[in-house]
Amino acid sequence: MKRFRFFYFIISVLLLSTSSSLGQNFKSIKKYKLDYLVANKGTEKLIGIRNFENDGQQYLLLVNPQTLDSKVDRASNYVISRTPWAQILTEFKTSPYVKSLTAAAAKDFQIQDAGIDNALPREQGITLTIDLCPSHKPLDRIIFQSVFDEFKKIEQPAPLAISVSGKWMLKHQDDLNWLKDLVNQKDLDITWINHSYNHDVNNLPLAENFLLAPGTDLDTEVLENEKLMLKNGLTPSIFFRFPGLVSDRSIVQKIEAYGLIPIGSDAWLAKGQQANNGSIVLIHGNGNEELGVKDFLELLKTKKEEVTSKQWLLFDLRKGLQKAYE
Helix, strand or coil: CHHHHHHHHHHHHHHHHHHCCECCCCCCEEEEEEEEEEEEECCEEEEEEEEEEECCEEEEEEECCCCCCEEEEEHHHCEEEECCHHHHHHHCCCCHHHHHHHHHHCCCCCCECCCECECCCCCCEEEEEEEECCCCCCCCHHHHHHHHHHHCCCCCCEEEEEEECHHHHHHCHHHHHHHHHHHHCCCEEEEEEECCCCCCCCCCCHHHCHHHCCCCCHHHHHHHHHHHHHHCCECEEEEECCHHHECCHHHHHHHHCCCCEEECCCEEHHHCCCCCCCEEEEEECCCCCHHHHHHHHHHHHHCHHHHHCCCCEECCHHHHHHHHHC
């Protein structure tokens, strides 16, 4: 009996580690870098986009081009073929991953809201994204609790995406741990989006603001933020949200060259934009956007009956794009 319980415990731990958006806390990361490769293990064929060392072991950040899931695994578990990025795009051109990159690039001319801003236009519901920009205020926990309370009988864990910045993580460890607990308890299923390390903002026009500010180091904004996510036990997704939703064609191309899909929004609630079916909704949960939080809570209230009857749902960003581009 004891052996059976121990075996059951091990299986449970393994299942949790493969299905959760949380992973190992990598505390000793070295030589974290962009690295294009194709990784094979049996019938599994993944795309590698990062390579790093931790405690003497070599690790890869891997993307499943069909499901858009990402994971971190030891390089020694795979047969690796280093492949130019252009060749990867060609080899996997029919996959939802490459199709999503192409769709995001089609809107790279916009100064604001470039990238994918609507995931499933014909579906009854929304994709919820919550941005955590640097802030001295505490997390708006009411957002997450309200999502769980409304959807616990319909969708559990309820899917949502959090765009997290490095400077927010550094100053809000308690709030970050609280979010991680919600994932561990199966209350929420969180997709962690890179939202840049510094998320700097100035008083200049948009064309010289946020990541477009002169002197911006993209390796710091992208790679250092991923390293901090990994150190905190978060598995970086293959999505990126521009601070302020501000970008230009050049920076969109550079972000996609990191293997990341820019995610915009067609329903930034605090700006008065309405959430329609299939919308990628944007609110800020960092304490700095009372109006957006209020609007979202009101939206949940108006959709209560539809939620209960499963006529209005929350959609996983990865699954939504997989369905849209499969």
